[in-house]
Every structure is written in C-alpha cells, then in structure tokens.
Amino acid sequence: MKTADTEHRTPGGTDRRRPVLEIKGLNKAFGSNKVLNDFNLTMYHGEIVVVMGRSGSGKSVMVKCLVGLMKPDSGEISILGRDMINISSGELDELRADIGFLFQGSALYDSMTVRQNLEFPLRHRKERKELTENMEEVVTTALDQVGLAHTLDLMPEELSGGMKRRVALARALILKPELMIYDEPTSGLDPITSKEIIQLMKHIQQTHNTSSMVITHDVDCARVIADRIVLLINGRNYAQGSYEDLAASEDEEIKAFFKT
Amino acid sequence: MIYSIQKRFEDFFLFTAELSLFAMRYFREAFRRPFEINELLRQCYNVGNRSLPLVALTGFIIGLVLTLQTRPTLQEFGAVSWMPSMVSISIVREIGPVIVALICAGRVASGLGAEIGSMRVTEQIDAMEVSGTNPFKYLVVTRITATTLMLPMLVILGDTLGLYGSYIVENTKGDVSFMLFFNQVFDALEYQDIVPATLKTFLFGFAIGLVGTFAGYTCKKGTAGVGRAANSAVVIASLLIFIIDFMAVVITDLFYEL
Numbered sequence: 001m002k003t004a005d006t007e008h009r010t011p012g013g014t015d016r017r018r019p020v021l022e023i024k025g026l027n028k029a030f031g032s033n034k035v036l037n038d039f040n041l042t043m044y045h046g047e048i049v050v051v052m053g054r055s056g057s058g059k060s061v062m063v064k065c066l067v068g069l070m071k072p073d074s075g076e077i078s079i080l081g082r083d084m085i086n087i088s089s090g091e092l093d094e095l096r097a098d099i100g101f102l103f104q105g106s107a108l109y110d111s112m113t114v115r116q117n118l119e120f121p122l123r124h125r126k127e128r129k130e131l132t133e134n135m136e137e138v139v140t141t142a143l144d145q146v147g148l149a150h151t152l153d154l155m156p157e158e159l160s161g162g163m164k165r166r167v168a169l170a171r172a173l174i175l176k177p178e179l180m181i182y183d184e185p186t187s188g189l190d191p192i193t194s195k196e197i198i199q200l201m202k203h204i205q206q207t208h209n210t211s212s213m214v215i216t217h218d219v220d221c222a223r224v225i226a227d228r229i230v231l232l233i234n235g236r237n238y239a240q241g242s243y244e245d246l247a248a249s250e251d252e253e254i255k256a257f258f259k260t
Numbered sequence: 261m262i263y264s265i266q267k268r269f270e271d272f273f274l275f276t277a278e279l280s281l282f283a284m285r286y287f288r289e290a291f292r293r294p295f296e297i298n299e300l301l302r303q304c305y306n307v308g309n310r311s312l313p314l315v316a317l318t319g320f321i322i323g324l325v326l327t328l329q330t331r332p333t334l335q336e337f338g339a340v341s342w343m344p345s346m347v348s349i350s351i352v353r354e355i356g357p358v359i360v361a362l363i364c365a366g367r368v369a370s371g372l373g374a375e376i377g378s379m380r381v382t383e384q385i386d387a388m389e390v391s392g393t394n395p396f397k398y399l400v401v402t403r404i405t406a407t408t409l410m411l412p413m414l415v416i417l418g419d420t421l422g423l424y425g426s427y428i429v430e431n432t433k434g435d436v437s438f439m440l441f442f443n444q445v446f447d448a449l450e451y452q453d454i455v456p457a458t459l460k461t462f463l464f465g466f467a468i469g470l471v472g473t474f475a476g477y478t479c480k481k482g483t484a485g486v487g488r489a490a491n492s493a494v495v496i497a498s499l500l501i502f503i504i505d506f507m508a509v510v511i512t513d514l515f516y517e518l
Contacts, residue, residue: 064386067390068389069386069389069390093392093394094392096390096391096392097392099390101387101390103383103386103387104383105382105383107382107383107384107386107387108384108387109379109384109387109388110378110379110382110384111375120388120391120393121391121392121393123393124294124392124393125392171391175391
C-alpha cells in the first residue's frame with residue numbers, strides 16, 4: 001500500500017506515463033464544513049483509478065470541481081495538460097468534449113428520446129466534424145456498444161434503471177473522450193445489472209483507450225475494475241494502492257472499508 | 261419578532277437582487293451565438309399552442325359573463341347601446357391582458373418551475389453543462405423569449421373571443437347584428453387603448469417566463485424543492501403581473517396627459 005502523494009507505479013509494472021489529470025492541494029469548504037482538505041491526485045493515461053470514501057467524504061464535490069460544475073476554494077486542477085481553474089468558458093466547453101461524465105442518476109433528458117439524448121452533446125461541436133457530419137451513424141454505433149441499439153426512439157421513462165445507465169454511458173462516450181468520470185456507476189442497480197455495467201466499463205476502457213476515474217463505495221466494483229484505489233477520508237487522500245494492498249492493510253480506517 | 265421582520269426584508273432584497281441578475285444574464289445571453297432556434301420554436305409551441313384552448317375558453321366566458329352582468333345596470337339607465345364600447349374598452353385595456361396573463365402564470369410559470377426544477381434536482385442541467393451546452397441559453401433564454409412572444413398573441417385571441425362572447429349575449433338579448441356590434445367596438449377603441457395594452461402583455465410574458473425559469477433554475481433541496489419552485493413561480497408571477505399592470509397604467513396616463 002502506498003500512502004498519499006507517494007511515487008506511483010501502475011499495476012502491471014508500467015512506469016509513469018502521460019498524466020491526464022493532476023490535482024494539487026484542492027480545498028473546498030461549505031461554511032465551516034471543510035469537505036476537501038488539501039486533496040492531491042495524479043492519474044495517468046490508460047489508468048482506472050477508483051476513488052472510495054464514505055458518504056459525505058467529498059467524492060462528489062471533488063468530481064464536480066473536476067468538470068467545472070463547482071469552483072474549489074484553492075488548489076490546482078490540470079486535465080490533459082490544461083488548467084481547469086483559470087480557464088475561459090469557451091475553452092472549458094472545448095475541454096469538456098474530452099471528458100465523459102456518467103452521472104449517478106444517469107441524468108438522461110426526460111423530454112428527449114434516446115436518439116436526441118445522444119445527439120445533444122454533438123450539437124454546436126464544429127471542432128468534431130467527423131462526428132457531427134455522421135450523427136446518425138455515430139449515435140447508432142454508440143448505442144450498439146452498450147447493447148441498446150433497439151432503444152433509439154424510446155423515451156427515458158420507458159427504460160429500466162440499468163438501461164438508463166447504459167444509455168447515459170453511451171451519451172458520455174459519444175464525443176470519444178480521453179477521460180471518463182463515473183459517479184457511483186452501480187448505485188441503485190441490482191447485483192446482476194451492476195456486474196454488467198462494470199464489465200461494460202472495462203470493455204470501454206479497453207476499446208476506447210481512455211483513462212477512467214470511478215467514484216464509488218462499492219467494494220466489489222473497485223476490486224474488479226481498479227488499477228489503483230484512492231481512499232478519500234475527511235477530504236484528504238488518505239491512502240492509495242491496489243485492491244490487494246489496501247485489503248491487507250491493518251490501518252483501522254482502511255479496514256473499515258474492506259473488512260465488511 | 262424584529263429579527264423575523266428584518267430577516268424577511270433581507271430575504272426579499274436578496275431575492276430581488278438575484279432575480280434582477282438572472283434577468284440581466286438573460287439579456288446578455290439572448291443576443292450571443294449560438295441561437296437555439298429549434299428549442300425556441302418548440303417552446304413557442306408549448307406556451308402558445310397548448311395554452312390556446314384554455315385562453316380561448318376563458319376569454320369567451322369572460323365576454324359572456326361581463327355582458328350578462330353589466331346589461332341590467334346599463335338597461336336601467338337606458339344605456340344598453342353603450343354595451344359594445346364599454347365591453348371593448350374593459351376587455352382590451354384591462355381584463356383581457358390581465359386574465360390571460362394570470363392564466364398563463366398558473367399554467368406556464370408553474371410548468372416551467374417544475375420542469376426546470378426537476379431537471380436541476382436530477383442533474384440534467386449539470387449533464388448539459390458537462391456536455392458543453394450552455395443550459396441557461398438552452399433552457400432559460402428560449403423559454404423566456406417564447407413566453408414574451410406568445411403572450412401578446414394569446415391576449416389578442418382572448419380579447420377577440422371575449423368580444424365575440426359579448427356579441428353573442430347582445431345578439432341574443434338585444435338582437436344586435438354582428439356588423440353593428442363590431443362597428444361600435446372599433447369606433448370605441450383608439451390607439452391609446454390598443455398599443456399600451458399590447459405592449460404591457462410583452463412585459464407580462466417576460467415576467468412569467470423569467471419567474472418560472474428562475475424558480476426552476478435556482479431550485480434546491482430535492483424533490484420538495486420542485487414543488488416549492490412551481491408554487492412560488494405562480495405566486496410571484498401573478499404578483500408581478502399586477503405590479504407591471506399598475507405601473508403600465510400609471511405610465512400610460514402620464515404619457516397621454518403630456
């Protein structure tokens with residue numbers, strides 16, 4: 001097990017590679033409640049990092065800061081080499097095309113069909129002509145990847161929870177992002193559907209050659225998917241390492257996660 | 261007690277400031293590219309076409325009732341022939357715009373508050389933002405513009421059907437012909453009746469869209485917040501309609517006195 005901010009080697013023996021995400025000294029407080037407290041993390045290309053923590057430990061706040069939905073009080077965030085804190089709104093929109101985000105509740109647009117949901121991120125994306133010019137094909141292919149090509153003209157209300165999550169995944173992937181962020185991808189799903197989603201995430205990681213950050217408190221999900229697990233406790237990067245390292249730890253705080 | 265009153269004042273000024281900033285943001289974003297034309301047309305359809313039956317029926321009934329209620333009094337003074345003039349001025353200047361605006365505040369503002377509020381609590385607005393779409397432009401600008409453009413049309417329709425309802429009563433009870441009734445209606449109406457009344461309906465539409473989208477966009481505290489957003493949208497929009505109406509009447513009077 002490695003503690004926070006130590007030198008990192010990804011499992012499989014690969015040395016440091018191109019960093020896709022660097023977080024340095026991130027702080028965020030709501031009144032007197034300090035949610036993120038000097039949080040640091042570096043993620044490398046092709047890596048799957050699982051961030052685990054209890055409810056209210058600051059996981060969701062951290063990802064919201066990553067995608068620009070929330071401004072941190074202080075700290076630095078660099079995604080794909082670009083500073084996320086001091087970025088213009090136009091540049092932020094451009095950068096967001098390289099970040100796929102799967103929301104906890106899927107967040108499909110209620111008033112749109114599945115097809116329109118998938119087409120939505122492609123609108124006004126002039127810099128991605130290869131995608132916008134073949135929208136029909138791109139949408140069908142994305143849905144095909146998640147095994148839901150037959151749902152094109154259905155409304156979100158006609159889909160099950162697992163199907164919604166898969167459509168949301170297809171939507172997140174439609175711009176072919178370099179970095180995928182999954183916020184509680186298996187929450188609210190039955191164990192079988194959860195396994196399907198996890199397999200799908202692994203498959204996507206291999207076929208799309210993306211880097212992934214997975215926010216979860218599902219230990220099974222972390223065990224199956226993680227190259228590296230980061231434990232977020234009291235807003236800090238408490239510990240990080242492979243599943244086996246952390247599961248074998250004698251630290252009480254870490255044991256609380258893995259020995260249940 | 262004093263603390264409670266002070267808190268209410270603070271909340272009121274805070275709310276007014278936030279609503280004003282929201283309105284300013286609308287004007288800033290409305291004229292910037294990209295324009296969401298398709299969504300604007302869809303919202304015009306939602307606001308206009310779907311409110312049409314309700315507005316038409318209400319306008320027609322108001323014309324009927326107003327004439328039925330006023331007729332005996334006018335008859336007492338031997339002034340039934342003034343009925344078309346009286347009804348037309350009442351409906352076109354005041355009753356038509358205000359009633360249609362109140363109906364739309366109930367139907368449209370609450371709908372906007374609930375729709376955008378539920379999108380907020382289910383993270384759909386965040387999803388739009390993350391996908392690189394400006395949700396303010398897509399959701400707020402289009403809806404405020406749609407209500408601003410559609411309300412005057414709905415008011416014109418409501419006024420027309422109100423006058424037609426009045427004509428039906430007059431025709432049944434007093435055997436007044438269609439031509440005679442509407443000749444008297446148009447003789448009684450002047451530009452100073454029609455123009456300010458129409459202009460204020462744009463403001464009513466803007467207020468309805470602004471309050472509805474503001475309530476939804478700033479909705480907090482889960483699903484309970486959605487209910488509160490819909491409710492406050494109706495109450496505040498209705499109140500704003502009366503305030504705008506009062507101010508419009510005062511300004512019109514000042515303008516024509518000069």
